[in-house]
Amino acid sequence: MSEVKPTGKRLLLVAACALVDTDRRVLLAQRPEGKQLAGLWEFPGGKVEPGETPEQCLVRELNEELGIETEIPCLAPLTFASHSYDDFHLLMPLYVCRRFRGIAQPREGQGLKWVRPRQMRDYPMPPADAPLIQFLIDLL
Numbered sequence: 001m002s003e004v005k006p007t008g009k010r011l012l013l014v015a016a017c018a019l020v021d022t023d024r025r026v027l028l029a030q031r032p033e034g035k036q037l038a039g040l041w042e043f044p045g046g047k048v049e050p051g052e053t054p055e056q057c058l059v060r061e062l063n064e065e066l067g068i069e070t071e072i073p074c075l076a077p078l079t080f081a082s083h084s085y086d087d088f089h090l091l092m093p094l095y096v097c098r099r100f101r102g103i104a105q106p107r108e109g110q111g112l113k114w115v116r117p118r119q120m121r122d123y124p125m126p127p128a129d130a131p132l133i134q135f136l137i138d139l140l
């Protein structure tokens, strides 16, 4: 076996959530202009802050970004992304949430769209996300 060289990249932990509605559609959010990967459609979520668990991070982010309220037991782990960007390596657990309160609002000016998993490939997503789509197709 060949030797595996460390990349030297920092590992970034981001928690992401597939919010699923009663029609089995998943909420995608469009990254705003000015941010890295602007214009691409992503799962709501964000960086896990020091001292926070991924689940606590998601409960916080869903509320901050979308005005959605949920609880930790309503977050079911589905899969994860592990992807190297130029300046960091992303480790991103993806949770599924079907039990939440509120109507998703674009609190950070982001575009929002409820999308059937089979249509997700029509929405340009960050490269880390592409392998996650099939898990949602299989689940939903």
Ligand SMILES: Nc1nc2c([nH]c(=O)n2[C@H]2C[C@H](O)[C@@H](COP(=O)(O)OP(=O)(O)OP(=O)(O)O)O2)c(=O)[nH]1
Binding pocket: 014, 015, 016, 035, 036, 037, 041, 042, 043, 044, 045, 046, 047, 090, 126, 127, 128, 129
């Ligand atoms: N939330 C989310 N982030 C994703 C996805 N796919 C993907 O590569 N990412 C990347 C984009 C960012 O580099 C990072 C998420 O960071 P973030 O949303 O908290 O931070 P940001 O880049 O918006 O910057 P900041 O202003 O919050 O610091 O993970 C995804 O599906 N959802």
